[in-house]
Amino acid sequence: MKATLSIQRGALGEAPHQDMFDIPFEHGQSILDGLRAIRRSMDPSLAFRFSCINANACKECMMLIDGKVDYACTVRLKEGMTTLAPLPKKALIRDLVTEIAPPDERLMLRS
Amino acid sequence: MTSPSPNTSVPTHLEADVLVIGAGGAGMYAALEAAKGGASVVLADRSLIGRGGATVMAQMTVAAALGEQTPDHWEHHFADTLAAGRGLCDERLAALLCEDGPQRLREMDAWKVGWAREDGHIKQAQAPGHDRPRCAYVDFLSTGPAVSKTLRTQLNNASGIRRIGDLTIVDIALRDGEACGATGLHLPTGQAVTLAAKAVVIATGGLTGLYRRNSASSNMGGDGYALALRAGAELIDMEFVQFFPIGHLAPRLVGMDPIMWDPFRYKLGGKLLNSEMREFETDYATKDARSDGTYRLTRDLATYAITKEVEAGRGSPAGGAYLSFQHVPEAEIRKAFGPVVDRLAENGIDLAQRPVEVAPIAHYHMGGIRVDEMMATGVPGLFACGEAVGGANGANRLSGNAITEAFVFGARAGRSAAERAKQNASMWSADAAKPVIDLLRSASKRDAPNPAAVIVKLQAVMADDVGPFRADTKLRSAISAIAQLKADIGDTPFASAESFDPVLADWLDLRNMLAVAQSIAVPALARTESRGAHQRDDHLGLNDAWSVNQIVSMSDGDMTLRKVMPTTGKAAA
Numbered sequence: 001m002k003a004t005l006s007i008q009r010g011a012l013g014e015a016p017h018q019d020m021f022d023i024p025f026e027h028g029q030s031i032l033d034g035l036r037a038i039r040r041s042m043d044p045s046l047a048f049r050f051s052c053i054n055a056n057a058c059k060e061c062m063m064l065i066d067g068k069v070d071y072a073c074t075v076r077l078k079e080g081m082t083t084l085a086p087l088p089k090k091a092l093i094r095d096l097v098t099e100i101a102p103p104d105e106r107l108m109l110r111s
Numbered sequence: 112m113t114s115p116s117p118n119t120s121v122p123t124h125l126e127a128d129v130l131v132i133g134a135g136g137a138g139m140y141a142a143l144e145a146a147k148g149g150a151s152v153v154l155a156d157r158s159l160i161g162r163g164g165a166t167v168m169a170q171m172t173v174a175a176a177l178g179e180q181t182p183d184h185w186e187h188h189f190a191d192t193l194a195a196g197r198g199l200c201d202e203r204l205a206a207l208l209c210e211d212g213p214q215r216l217r218e219m220d221a222w223k224v225g226w227a228r229e230d231g232h233i234k235q236a237q238a239p240g241h242d243r244p245r246c247a248y249v250d251f252l253s254t255g256p257a258v259s260k261t262l263r264t265q266l267n268n269a270s271g272i273r274r275i276g277d278l279t280i281v282d283i284a285l286r287d288g289e290a291c292g293a294t295g296l297h298l299p300t301g302q303a304v305t306l307a308a309k310a311v312v313i314a315t316g317g318l319t320g321l322y323r324r325n326s327a328s329s330n331m332g333g334d335g336y337a338l339a340l341r342a343g344a345e346l347i348d349m350e351f352v353q354f355f356p357i358g359h360l361a362p363r364l365v366g367m368d369p370i371m372w373d374p375f376r377y378k379l380g381g382k383l384l385n386s387e388m389r390e391f392e393t394d395y396a397t398k399d400a401r402s403d404g405t406y407r408l409t410r411d412l413a414t415y416a417i418t419k420e421v422e423a424g425r426g427s428p429a430g431g432a433y434l435s436f437q438h439v440p441e442a443e444i445r446k447a448f449g450p451v452v453d454r455l456a457e458n459g460i461d462l463a464q465r466p467v468e469v470a471p472i473a474h475y476h477m478g479g480i481r482v483d484e485m486m487a488t489g490v491p492g493l494f495a496c497g498e499a500v501g502g503a504n505g506a507n508r509l510s511g512n513a514i515t516e517a518f519v520f521g522a523r524a525g526r527s528a529a530e531r532a533k534q535n536a537s538m539w540s541a542d543a544a545k546p547v548i549d550l551l552r553s554a555s556k557r558d559a560p561n562p563a564a565v566i567v568k569l570q571a572v573m574a575d576d577v578g579p580f581r582a583d584t585k586l587r588s589a590i591s592a593i594a595q596l597k598a599d600i601g602d603t604p605f606a607s608a609e610s611f612d613p614v615l616a617d618w619l620d621l622r623n624m625l626a627v628a629q630s631i632a633v634p635a636l637a638r639t640e641s642r643g644a645h646q647r648d649d650h651l652g653l654n655d656a657w658s659v660n661q662i663v664s665m666s667d668g669d670m671t672l673r674k675v676m677p678t679t680g681k682a683a684a
Contacts, residue, residue: 011610028363028458039563044614045607051163051328055368057256058162058328074366093299094611105160105274107123107297107304 135164137497138314140521148529169255172246174511175212180235196505307539322473337623356413358472431470506643
């Protein structure tokens with residue numbers, strides 16, 4: 001089976017663009033599995049947050065998946081196109097990474 | 112050469128009495144105790160505060176001689192811990208873990224962690240290797256998340272603790288051989304950050320991320336061991352990596368921790384079956400495995416049993432063993448695991464209908480940074496706690512001791528660090544940060560190799576050649592493969608972007624992971640016997656001449672190995 005991920009790329013202040021990646025997958029694999037495969041074999045610079053990989057414990061991999069806020073580690077890869085974008089209501093850092101830490105847990109270098 | 116960021120020329124500088132690196136269970140406890148001791152604290156984590164690491168993933172049990180379920184004394188827990196450690200435990204650390212454990216669990220209880228209760232008392236489950244029911248838990252596989260949440264709430268309410276996420280510590284800053292702070296990389300901006308501190312606590316957890324299949328967070332690549340080594344501290348028992356025997360293997364399971372099956376076995380007595388659908392654990396049971404009748408083997412023996420069944424051609428289709436609950440009525444499964452049953456159903460798993468497949472998975476590291484009973488390393492001003500510390504569990508850890516160790520050692524390290532900060536002035540000098548500032552400035556864009564792919568290669572080397580079963584040829588091949596990967600990535604970092612650069616993050620991880628991989632493989636090659644989690648196919652059985660700890664240290668980039676007798680005698684409470 002083959003999934004196509006269309007991913008919004010770019011850092012804060014840059015014009016966002018879409019990159020498309022075709023990835024082979026097996027039944028049951030997650031969007032996060034797909035993103036990690038892209039970093040290993042196609043583009044190591046693709047930025048996304050994750051920590052626990054599989055357990056839905058760290059809550060870091062939240063993003064917009066086909067227009068809906070969800071966890072990349074629990075949504076499954078599907079055949080055909082899936083669109084990924086950063087969380088719309090959080091400050092963008094780069095690619096799929098947004099500022100999700102509570103304000104009092106940040107270094108606050110930006111302001 | 113491309114400069115990754117003009118910002119790195121002006122590092123942001125922070126000061127505190129105590130710097131705690133890593134915000135899992137041990138780090139959060141250390142920060143709380145250091146603040147209680149009057150210190151100003153910076154708690155830094157490469158990920159979000161209290162979300163990464165192993166604690167949040169722990170779905171299981173916490174061992175302490177509370178005596179709630181049945182009469183108990185910490186010395187019984189101590190005896191079980193030493194027996195599991197097979198002669199190598201640092202008795203001071205093991206005694207501290209067992210003696211202070213109950214106090215910390217009661218403190219967590221007062222902080223409303225929600226230990227499961229029965230008939231008005233904290234419920235304690237029986238786990239392998241323990242002589243009586245001793246393991247507390249939070250129900251429905253929620254122990255780790257509940258522990259993390261409770262400690263995060265305490266941090267929120269405490270004063271004097273500054274929490275900073277997305278900050279990767281690159282090296283401990285040293286002046287005249289003493290720790291005076293650290294230098295880090297702020298991921299969202301790509302800026303260097305210097306931190307002055309009178310005491311530094313390493314609480315970065317273990318190294319299971321070095322292995323292909325592992326149960327911890329992706330950021331557990333052993334950073335703290337590498338930080339300690341480069342700072343001049345010693346590591347102990349690095350050859351003892353614990354594999355958890357029944358990690359989930361198939362079908363693909365998302366949204367759940369792969370080590371989730373253990374509590375199912377505690378409660379319902381799941382059966383391990385080979386491809387002939389025959390129970391095989393009793394074939395491997397030995398005298399020293401303490402049996403509770405339903406769940407017999409300690410972790411090292413169960414890992415051995417499953418691996419040998421697979422080698423004999425009696426493995427499950429995906430290369431493990433079957434774990435079956437088909438003998439348990441559906442209503443009982445539902446009663447024991449409530450909402451978890453629905454999460455399994457979403458993954459197409461119905462335990463009453465068919466078994467799942469399980470196999471050993473890298474789970475915990477017994478070895479680690481060598482400390483005394485005050486959690487002090489050999490480097491003045493540098494402390495360590497939690498899984499990052501080696502010695503308490505010797506050659507094999509009892510189930511339930513890891514979270515207890517996080518609490519107890521975290522609290523002790525925090526107190527020791529605050530004490531040191533009271534007695535010493537800041538030793539900070541900007542020169543101490545210079546090596547890391549220069550390293551980050553030297554980062555350049557490069558097309559190959561892909562550092563994310565190199566990490567996968569390293570994980571394969573470790574899993575295949577430095578896994579639970581070892582041999583001379585495999586270990587030698589691993590050591591040369593590690594050296595080759597080190598040469599491949601070179602001495603200057605790769606970079607791809609200014610903000611949140613995963614290429615730079617991976618390169619910095621590899622710098623640590625490769626040093627730590629070597630610090631496991633080298634003592635594993637030297638130890639020509641089988642003991643606990645270190646099993647040699649070419650040196651079967653325990654050899655009394657090897658009742659010693661191996662110490663790894665580094666000077667001028669070279670690793671050296673020496674032997675010491677295990678530390679005996681209980682800790683001064």
